[in-house]
Amino acid sequence: MNTGHTVTVLLDGRPQVLPAGSHLAQLVASLGHGPNAISTAVNGLFVARSQREACVLQAGDAVLLFQPIVGG
DSSP states (O other): OOOSSEEEEEETTEEEEEETTOBHHHHHHHTTOOTTTOEEEETTEEEOGGGGGGOBOOTTOEEEEEOOOOOO
């Protein structure tokens, strides 16, 4: 659904309606996550924290949020 004022993305496989022009950092913050608390990918591509504000979400984008894994 895209009325011109909103876009629908798939967030972890579920439809999520956002204001048109929303960027990934806004989505993460709106869900209550701290920027360092999760990792993100859009359409299968990892998006670094430093790039989230530049990542404007488009209708149909598939957004994944996941716990960062550290260790070695």
